[in-house]
Amino acid sequence: MAFWLIVIILLAVAGALLVIPAMRQETNSPLTTRDELNKAIYQDRLSELAADEAQGVVAQQPELIQELQQNLLTDIPAQSFEQASPINRWVLLPGMVILVVVSVGLYLKTGGLAQVQAWHQVEAQMPELRGRVANERAEPLTMEEIARLGLGLRTSLQRDSGNLNDWMMLGRVGMALNNASTATQAFAKAYQLAPDNNDVRLGYVEVLIRSNDPQDNQLATTMLRTIVGQDHTNLRAMSLLAFNAFEQGDFKQAIGAWEVMLKLLPAGDSRTEVIKRSIAQAKSQAGQETATLKIELSLSPEAAQKLPQQGALIISVTDGKSPIPVAVKQLPLSRFPLSVILDDSNAMMPERLLSSLPQVNVRARISLDGTANAQSGDWFGDSGVQDFGTKGQPQTINVQINKQIP
Numbered sequence: 001m002a003f004w005l006i007v008i009i010l011l012a013v014a015g016a017l018l019v020i021p022a023m024r025q026e027t028n029s030p031l032t033t034r035d036e037l038n039k040a041i042y043q044d045r046l047s048e049l050a051a052d053e054a055q056g057v058v059a060q061q062p063e064l065i066q067e068l069q070q071n072l073l074t075d076i077p078a079q080s081f082e083q084a085s086p087i088n089r090w091v092l093l094p095g096m097v098i099l100v101v102v103s104v105g106l107y108l109k110t111g112g113l114a115q116v117q118a119w120h121q122v123e124a125q126m127p128e129l130r131g132r133v134a135n136e137r138a139e140p141l142t143m144e145e146i147a148r149l150g151l152g153l154r155t156s157l158q159r160d161s162g163n164l165n166d167w168m169m170l171g172r173v174g175m176a177l178n179n180a181s182t183a184t185q186a187f188a189k190a191y192q193l194a195p196d197n198n199d200v201r202l203g204y205v206e207v208l209i210r211s212n213d214p215q216d217n218q219l220a221t222t223m224l225r226t227i228v229g230q231d232h233t234n235l236r237a238m239s240l241l242a243f244n245a246f247e248q249g250d251f252k253q254a255i256g257a258w259e260v261m262l263k264l265l266p267a268g269d270s271r272t273e274v275i276k277r278s279i280a281q282a283k284s285q286a287g288q289e290t291a292t293l294k295i296e297l298s299l300s301p302e303a304a305q306k307l308p309q310q311g312a313l314i315i316s317v318t319d320g321k322s323p324i325p326v327a328v329k330q331l332p333l334s335r336f337p338l339s340v341i342l343d344d345s346n347a348m349m350p351e352r353l354l355s356s357l358p359q360v361n362v363r364a365r366i367s368l369d370g371t372a373n374a375q376s377g378d379w380f381g382d383s384g385v386q387d388f389g390t391k392g393q394p395q396t397i398n399v400q401i402n403k404q405i406p
Contacts (some may be wrong), residue, residue, distance in 0.1 A: 011103060015096050034203065068172060074258065126152040130278035133169070135272045146176050164193050165198070171203055175210075183207045184216070201227060202236055209244045220244055233264055242278070251286035255279055284353055286342075293327075293395055297364055298337040300402035303379045308333070313371040315340055317354065320361040327354045333366065336401075358386040364399045 174183030208220035242257035
Protein backbone atom coordinates (compact mmCIF):
# COMPACT_ATOMS: atom_id res chain seq x y z
CA MET A 1 0.00 0.00 0.00
CA ALA A 2 2.79 2.42 0.82
CA PHE A 3 4.40 1.82 -2.58
CA TRP A 4 1.20 2.37 -4.55
CA LEU A 5 0.38 5.45 -2.46
CA ILE A 6 3.76 6.92 -3.41
CA VAL A 7 3.11 6.10 -7.08
CA ILE A 8 -0.25 7.88 -6.99
CA ILE A 9 1.28 10.94 -5.33
CA LEU A 10 4.06 11.13 -7.92
CA LEU A 11 1.57 10.84 -10.78
CA ALA A 12 -0.53 13.60 -9.21
CA VAL A 13 2.53 15.85 -8.93
CA ALA A 14 3.48 15.16 -12.57
CA GLY A 15 -0.07 15.92 -13.68
CA ALA A 16 -0.05 19.15 -11.70
CA LEU A 17 3.13 20.24 -13.45
CA LEU A 18 1.29 19.75 -16.74
CA VAL A 19 -2.02 21.39 -15.84
CA ILE A 20 -1.15 24.29 -13.49
CA PRO A 21 0.88 26.38 -16.01
CA ALA A 22 -2.02 26.24 -18.47
CA MET A 23 -4.51 27.22 -15.75
CA ARG A 24 -2.38 30.15 -14.69
CA GLN A 25 -2.19 31.43 -18.25
CA GLU A 26 -5.95 31.44 -18.39
CA THR A 27 -6.47 33.23 -15.07
CA ASN A 28 -3.74 35.87 -15.47
CA SER A 29 -4.89 39.38 -16.42
CA PRO A 30 -4.41 40.43 -20.07
CA LEU A 31 -1.11 42.07 -20.96
CA THR A 32 -0.99 45.86 -21.29
CA THR A 33 -1.27 46.87 -24.95
CA ARG A 34 0.92 49.43 -26.69
CA ASP A 35 -2.04 51.81 -27.24
CA GLU A 36 -2.88 51.84 -23.53
CA LEU A 37 0.74 52.56 -22.67
CA ASN A 38 0.86 55.55 -25.05
CA LYS A 39 -2.31 56.96 -23.51
CA ALA A 40 -0.90 56.66 -20.00
CA ILE A 41 2.29 58.48 -21.07
CA TYR A 42 0.21 61.22 -22.71
CA GLN A 43 -1.83 61.82 -19.54
CA ASP A 44 1.36 61.98 -17.44
CA ARG A 45 2.87 64.62 -19.78
CA LEU A 46 -0.32 66.70 -19.61
CA SER A 47 -0.17 66.68 -15.83
CA GLU A 48 3.49 67.75 -15.92
CA LEU A 49 2.72 70.63 -18.36
CA ALA A 50 -0.12 71.87 -16.12
CA ALA A 51 2.20 71.83 -13.13
CA ASP A 52 4.95 73.69 -15.05
CA GLU A 53 2.51 76.32 -16.27
CA ALA A 54 1.25 76.91 -12.73
CA GLN A 55 4.84 77.54 -11.67
CA GLY A 56 5.47 79.86 -14.63
CA VAL A 57 8.11 77.62 -16.13
CA VAL A 58 6.26 76.98 -19.45
CA ALA A 59 4.74 79.79 -21.54
CA GLN A 60 3.69 77.97 -24.74
CA GLN A 61 1.40 75.27 -23.29
CA PRO A 62 -1.00 75.04 -26.31
CA GLU A 63 1.87 74.40 -28.71
CA LEU A 64 3.33 71.69 -26.43
CA ILE A 65 -0.07 70.00 -26.01
CA GLN A 66 -0.51 69.99 -29.78
CA GLU A 67 2.95 68.38 -30.17
CA LEU A 68 2.05 65.68 -27.64
CA GLN A 69 -1.15 64.92 -29.49
CA GLN A 70 0.74 64.71 -32.75
CA ASN A 71 3.27 62.21 -31.24
CA LEU A 72 0.40 60.15 -29.84
CA LEU A 73 -1.25 59.90 -33.26
CA THR A 74 2.06 58.97 -34.89
CA ASP A 75 2.72 56.11 -32.40
CA ILE A 76 -0.68 54.40 -32.80
CA PRO A 77 -0.06 50.78 -33.97
CA ALA A 78 -1.14 49.89 -37.48
CA GLN A 79 -3.26 46.91 -36.35
CA SER A 80 -4.54 45.78 -33.01
CA PHE A 81 -3.40 42.48 -31.56
CA GLU A 82 -6.02 39.86 -31.03
CA GLN A 83 -6.28 38.53 -27.53
CA ALA A 84 -5.32 34.84 -27.32
CA SER A 85 -8.21 32.59 -26.70
CA PRO A 86 -8.04 30.61 -23.41
CA ILE A 87 -6.99 26.93 -23.53
CA ASN A 88 -9.80 24.43 -23.20
CA ARG A 89 -9.21 22.34 -20.06
CA TRP A 90 -10.44 19.15 -21.75
CA VAL A 91 -7.53 19.41 -24.20
CA LEU A 92 -5.21 18.49 -21.28
CA LEU A 93 -7.06 15.22 -20.55
CA PRO A 94 -5.33 13.13 -23.30
CA GLY A 95 -1.95 14.29 -21.99
CA MET A 96 -2.85 13.17 -18.49
CA VAL A 97 -4.02 9.77 -19.78
CA ILE A 98 -0.82 9.29 -21.79
CA LEU A 99 1.26 10.24 -18.73
CA VAL A 100 -0.46 7.63 -16.56
CA VAL A 101 -0.40 4.88 -19.21
CA VAL A 102 3.29 5.39 -20.07
CA SER A 103 4.32 5.51 -16.41
CA VAL A 104 2.41 2.37 -15.45
CA GLY A 105 3.59 0.56 -18.61
CA LEU A 106 7.25 1.34 -17.92
CA TYR A 107 6.92 0.10 -14.37
CA LEU A 108 5.25 -3.16 -15.44
CA LYS A 109 8.00 -3.66 -18.03
CA THR A 110 11.07 -2.80 -15.95
CA GLY A 111 9.90 -2.69 -12.33
CA GLY A 112 10.10 -6.45 -11.65
CA LEU A 113 6.50 -6.76 -10.46
CA ALA A 114 6.51 -10.54 -11.00
CA GLN A 115 9.67 -10.90 -8.91
CA VAL A 116 8.18 -8.78 -6.14
CA GLN A 117 5.04 -10.92 -6.10
CA ALA A 118 7.17 -14.10 -5.99
CA TRP A 119 9.15 -12.61 -3.12
CA HIS A 120 5.95 -11.99 -1.14
CA GLN A 121 4.83 -15.57 -1.83
CA VAL A 122 8.14 -16.85 -0.47
CA GLU A 123 7.72 -14.79 2.68
CA ALA A 124 4.29 -16.33 3.16
CA GLN A 125 5.73 -19.86 2.67
CA MET A 126 8.65 -19.42 5.10
CA PRO A 127 6.93 -20.94 8.17
CA GLU A 128 6.08 -24.08 6.17
CA LEU A 129 9.58 -24.36 4.69
CA ARG A 130 11.22 -23.93 8.09
CA GLY A 131 8.94 -26.58 9.55
CA ARG A 132 9.83 -29.10 6.85
CA VAL A 133 13.54 -28.49 7.35
CA ALA A 134 13.22 -29.05 11.10
CA ASN A 135 11.05 -32.17 10.73
CA GLU A 136 13.10 -35.19 9.64
CA ARG A 137 9.94 -37.09 8.75
CA ALA A 138 8.64 -34.38 6.45
CA GLU A 139 9.02 -34.56 2.67
CA PRO A 140 12.46 -33.30 1.61
CA LEU A 141 12.61 -29.92 -0.07
CA THR A 142 13.06 -29.77 -3.83
CA MET A 143 15.84 -27.65 -5.32
CA GLU A 144 13.31 -24.94 -6.18
CA GLU A 145 12.01 -24.93 -2.62
CA ILE A 146 15.57 -24.75 -1.28
CA ALA A 147 16.17 -21.70 -3.48
CA ARG A 148 12.99 -20.13 -2.10
CA LEU A 149 14.13 -20.89 1.43
CA GLY A 150 17.41 -19.12 0.70
CA LEU A 151 15.54 -16.03 -0.55
CA GLY A 152 13.35 -16.02 2.54
CA LEU A 153 16.36 -16.38 4.83
CA ARG A 154 18.13 -13.44 3.19
CA THR A 155 14.99 -11.37 3.71
CA SER A 156 14.76 -12.38 7.36
CA LEU A 157 18.44 -11.62 7.93
CA GLN A 158 17.95 -8.11 6.55
CA ARG A 159 15.64 -7.50 9.50
CA ASP A 160 17.64 -9.52 12.06
CA SER A 161 21.30 -9.77 11.09
CA GLY A 162 22.22 -11.34 14.43
CA ASN A 163 20.21 -14.55 13.97
CA LEU A 164 22.92 -17.23 14.17
CA ASN A 165 20.64 -20.14 13.20
CA ASP A 166 19.45 -18.38 10.06
CA TRP A 167 23.03 -17.64 8.97
CA MET A 168 23.94 -21.31 9.40
CA MET A 169 20.81 -22.43 7.56
CA LEU A 170 21.62 -20.01 4.71
CA GLY A 171 25.12 -21.49 4.55
CA ARG A 172 23.70 -25.00 4.21
CA VAL A 173 21.30 -23.75 1.53
CA GLY A 174 24.27 -22.34 -0.37
CA MET A 175 26.05 -25.70 -0.13
CA ALA A 176 22.93 -27.54 -1.34
CA LEU A 177 22.63 -25.18 -4.31
CA ASN A 178 26.37 -25.45 -5.01
CA ASN A 179 26.65 -21.70 -4.47
CA ALA A 180 30.08 -21.36 -2.88
CA SER A 181 29.85 -17.59 -2.50
CA THR A 182 26.60 -17.68 -0.53
CA ALA A 183 27.75 -20.61 1.64
CA THR A 184 31.12 -19.05 2.45
CA GLN A 185 29.72 -15.61 3.27
CA ALA A 186 26.92 -17.04 5.42
CA PHE A 187 29.19 -19.28 7.49
CA ALA A 188 31.78 -16.51 7.78
CA LYS A 189 29.09 -14.25 9.26
CA ALA A 190 27.98 -17.03 11.62
CA TYR A 191 31.62 -17.55 12.66
CA GLN A 192 31.90 -13.84 13.46
CA LEU A 193 28.82 -14.09 15.67
CA ALA A 194 29.88 -17.29 17.48
CA PRO A 195 33.59 -18.11 16.97
CA ASP A 196 33.56 -20.69 19.81
CA ASN A 197 30.56 -22.66 18.56
CA ASN A 198 31.80 -26.04 17.27
CA ASP A 199 28.90 -26.52 14.87
CA VAL A 200 29.59 -23.11 13.35
CA ARG A 201 33.33 -23.73 13.12
CA LEU A 202 32.95 -27.14 11.52
CA GLY A 203 30.34 -25.85 9.06
CA TYR A 204 32.66 -23.01 8.09
CA VAL A 205 35.56 -25.44 7.72
CA GLU A 206 33.53 -27.71 5.46
CA VAL A 207 32.83 -24.77 3.14
CA LEU A 208 36.47 -23.69 3.13
CA ILE A 209 37.61 -27.21 2.24
CA ARG A 210 35.41 -27.16 -0.86
CA SER A 211 36.79 -23.81 -2.00
CA ASN A 212 39.15 -23.56 -4.96
CA ASP A 213 41.11 -20.83 -3.18
CA PRO A 214 44.32 -22.21 -1.56
CA GLN A 215 44.07 -19.58 1.17
CA ASP A 216 40.64 -20.93 2.15
CA ASN A 217 42.06 -24.46 2.29
CA GLN A 218 44.94 -23.29 4.49
CA LEU A 219 42.54 -21.49 6.82
CA ALA A 220 40.49 -24.71 7.07
CA THR A 221 43.63 -26.67 8.00
CA THR A 222 44.52 -24.17 10.73
CA MET A 223 41.02 -24.21 12.18
CA LEU A 224 40.82 -28.01 12.11
CA ARG A 225 44.12 -28.41 13.90
CA THR A 226 42.88 -26.04 16.58
CA ILE A 227 39.61 -27.95 17.00
CA VAL A 228 41.36 -31.35 17.10
CA GLY A 229 43.90 -29.99 19.55
CA GLN A 230 41.05 -28.99 21.86
CA ASP A 231 39.14 -32.27 21.44
CA HIS A 232 40.91 -35.38 20.13
CA THR A 233 37.65 -37.36 20.12
CA ASN A 234 35.77 -35.10 17.72
CA LEU A 235 35.12 -37.54 14.86
CA ARG A 236 33.65 -34.96 12.53
CA ALA A 237 36.67 -32.67 12.91
CA MET A 238 39.03 -35.62 12.46
CA SER A 239 37.19 -36.73 9.32
CA LEU A 240 37.32 -33.23 7.82
CA LEU A 241 41.01 -32.98 8.70
CA ALA A 242 41.73 -36.26 6.91
CA PHE A 243 39.69 -35.29 3.85
CA ASN A 244 41.30 -31.86 3.63
CA ALA A 245 44.79 -33.34 3.96
CA PHE A 246 44.01 -35.92 1.27
CA GLU A 247 42.74 -33.22 -1.11
CA GLN A 248 45.87 -31.14 -0.47
CA GLY A 249 48.12 -34.11 -1.20
CA ASP A 250 49.26 -34.53 2.41
CA PHE A 251 48.63 -38.28 2.42
CA LYS A 252 50.66 -38.91 5.56
CA GLN A 253 48.47 -36.61 7.64
CA ALA A 254 45.31 -38.03 6.05
CA ILE A 255 46.36 -41.60 6.89
CA GLY A 256 47.20 -40.58 10.47
CA ALA A 257 43.82 -38.89 10.97
CA TRP A 258 41.90 -41.87 9.60
CA GLU A 259 43.88 -44.29 11.75
CA VAL A 260 42.99 -42.25 14.84
CA MET A 261 39.34 -42.43 13.78
CA LEU A 262 39.55 -46.23 13.58
CA LYS A 263 40.62 -46.30 17.22
CA LEU A 264 37.77 -44.01 18.26
CA LEU A 265 34.96 -45.81 16.41
CA PRO A 266 33.07 -48.49 18.31
CA ALA A 267 33.28 -52.10 17.17
CA GLY A 268 31.00 -52.93 14.26
CA ASP A 269 30.58 -49.30 13.15
CA SER A 270 29.64 -49.10 9.47
CA ARG A 271 32.17 -46.32 8.89
CA THR A 272 35.11 -48.61 9.66
CA GLU A 273 35.22 -50.23 6.22
CA VAL A 274 34.91 -46.87 4.46
CA ILE A 275 37.84 -45.48 6.45
CA LYS A 276 39.96 -48.57 5.74
CA ARG A 277 39.36 -48.15 2.01
CA SER A 278 40.26 -44.47 2.30
CA ILE A 279 43.51 -45.38 4.06
CA ALA A 280 44.34 -47.88 1.32
CA GLN A 281 43.69 -45.27 -1.36
CA ALA A 282 45.80 -42.69 0.47
CA LYS A 283 48.66 -45.19 0.79
CA SER A 284 48.33 -45.90 -2.90
CA GLN A 285 48.51 -42.22 -3.75
CA ALA A 286 51.50 -41.82 -1.45
CA GLY A 287 53.34 -44.67 -3.15
CA GLN A 288 53.07 -47.03 -0.17
CA GLU A 289 52.18 -50.68 -0.80
CA THR A 290 51.36 -49.93 -4.39
CA ALA A 291 52.08 -51.82 -7.58
CA THR A 292 52.92 -50.69 -11.08
CA LEU A 293 51.91 -52.67 -14.15
CA LYS A 294 53.75 -51.98 -17.42
CA ILE A 295 51.94 -53.17 -20.52
CA GLU A 296 53.72 -53.59 -23.87
CA LEU A 297 51.19 -53.48 -26.71
CA SER A 298 51.76 -54.65 -30.27
CA LEU A 299 49.67 -55.43 -33.35
CA SER A 300 49.51 -58.54 -35.46
CA PRO A 301 50.28 -57.98 -39.18
CA GLU A 302 46.59 -58.43 -40.07
CA ALA A 303 45.45 -55.96 -37.41
CA ALA A 304 48.11 -53.47 -38.45
CA GLN A 305 46.79 -53.50 -42.03
CA LYS A 306 43.20 -52.85 -40.89
CA LEU A 307 44.00 -50.34 -38.17
CA PRO A 308 41.32 -47.60 -38.32
CA GLN A 309 42.20 -43.95 -38.69
CA GLN A 310 40.18 -42.99 -35.65
CA GLY A 311 39.14 -44.73 -32.49
CA ALA A 312 40.30 -45.34 -28.93
CA LEU A 313 42.54 -47.84 -27.18
CA ILE A 314 40.86 -49.25 -24.07
CA ILE A 315 42.97 -51.26 -21.62
CA SER A 316 41.23 -53.14 -18.81
CA VAL A 317 42.68 -55.27 -16.01
CA THR A 318 40.68 -57.93 -14.17
CA ASP A 319 41.59 -60.38 -11.43
CA GLY A 320 41.25 -63.33 -13.81
CA LYS A 321 38.10 -64.55 -12.09
CA SER A 322 35.49 -61.81 -12.42
CA PRO A 323 34.86 -60.01 -15.73
CA ILE A 324 34.43 -56.71 -13.85
CA PRO A 325 37.54 -54.55 -14.46
CA VAL A 326 39.66 -53.52 -11.50
CA ALA A 327 41.56 -50.87 -13.45
CA VAL A 328 40.81 -49.19 -16.78
CA LYS A 329 42.71 -46.76 -18.95
CA GLN A 330 41.55 -45.21 -22.21
CA LEU A 331 43.91 -43.55 -24.71
CA PRO A 332 43.46 -42.06 -28.16
CA LEU A 333 44.56 -44.36 -30.93
CA SER A 334 48.24 -43.91 -31.80
CA ARG A 335 51.22 -45.77 -33.27
CA PHE A 336 52.25 -49.26 -32.23
CA PRO A 337 54.15 -50.80 -30.48
CA LEU A 338 53.09 -48.86 -27.40
CA SER A 339 54.01 -48.92 -23.71
CA VAL A 340 51.37 -48.10 -21.08
CA ILE A 341 51.75 -48.01 -17.29
CA LEU A 342 48.86 -48.62 -14.89
CA ASP A 343 48.78 -48.32 -11.09
CA ASP A 344 46.27 -47.91 -8.27
CA SER A 345 45.31 -44.45 -9.54
CA ASN A 346 43.56 -46.22 -12.46
CA ALA A 347 41.38 -48.30 -10.12
CA MET A 348 37.64 -48.24 -10.79
CA MET A 349 36.75 -48.38 -7.07
CA PRO A 350 38.86 -47.48 -4.03
CA GLU A 351 38.05 -50.81 -2.35
CA ARG A 352 39.48 -52.78 -5.29
CA LEU A 353 43.01 -51.57 -5.97
CA LEU A 354 45.45 -52.97 -8.48
CA SER A 355 48.00 -53.55 -5.71
CA SER A 356 45.60 -55.94 -3.96
CA LEU A 357 45.49 -58.44 -6.85
CA PRO A 358 47.59 -61.67 -6.71
CA GLN A 359 47.01 -62.22 -10.44
CA VAL A 360 45.86 -60.15 -13.40
CA ASN A 361 44.39 -60.56 -16.84
CA VAL A 362 45.06 -57.66 -19.24
CA ARG A 363 42.79 -57.03 -22.21
CA ALA A 364 43.44 -54.35 -24.84
CA ARG A 365 40.78 -53.39 -27.37
CA ILE A 366 40.65 -50.91 -30.23
CA SER A 367 37.21 -49.34 -30.09
CA LEU A 368 36.06 -48.00 -33.45
CA ASP A 369 33.63 -45.49 -31.93
CA GLY A 370 35.50 -44.80 -28.68
CA THR A 371 32.86 -46.36 -26.43
CA ALA A 372 33.41 -48.84 -23.60
CA ASN A 373 31.02 -51.41 -25.06
CA ALA A 374 32.61 -53.94 -27.41
CA GLN A 375 31.09 -54.15 -30.87
CA SER A 376 31.55 -56.08 -34.10
CA GLY A 377 34.76 -55.14 -35.91
CA ASP A 378 36.78 -54.18 -32.83
CA TRP A 379 40.28 -55.62 -32.61
CA PHE A 380 41.48 -56.94 -29.25
CA GLY A 381 44.18 -58.92 -27.47
CA ASP A 382 44.33 -60.80 -24.19
CA SER A 383 47.31 -61.55 -21.96
CA GLY A 384 45.73 -64.46 -20.15
CA VAL A 385 45.93 -64.82 -16.37
CA GLN A 386 49.40 -64.04 -15.01
CA ASP A 387 50.80 -63.81 -11.50
CA PHE A 388 51.06 -60.31 -10.08
CA GLY A 389 52.01 -59.00 -6.68
CA THR A 390 55.49 -57.44 -6.66
CA LYS A 391 55.22 -54.16 -4.79
CA GLY A 392 57.24 -51.09 -5.71
CA GLN A 393 58.75 -52.64 -8.86
CA PRO A 394 57.00 -52.40 -12.25
CA GLN A 395 55.92 -55.71 -13.75
CA THR A 396 55.78 -56.03 -17.53
CA ILE A 397 53.07 -57.91 -19.43
CA ASN A 398 53.05 -58.23 -23.22
CA VAL A 399 49.76 -58.09 -25.10
CA GLN A 400 49.35 -58.53 -28.85
CA ILE A 401 46.17 -57.27 -30.47
CA ASN A 402 45.46 -60.03 -32.96
CA LYS A 403 41.76 -60.92 -32.79
CA GLN A 404 38.64 -59.28 -34.19
CA ILE A 405 35.14 -59.41 -32.80
CA PRO A 406 32.89 -61.05 -35.46
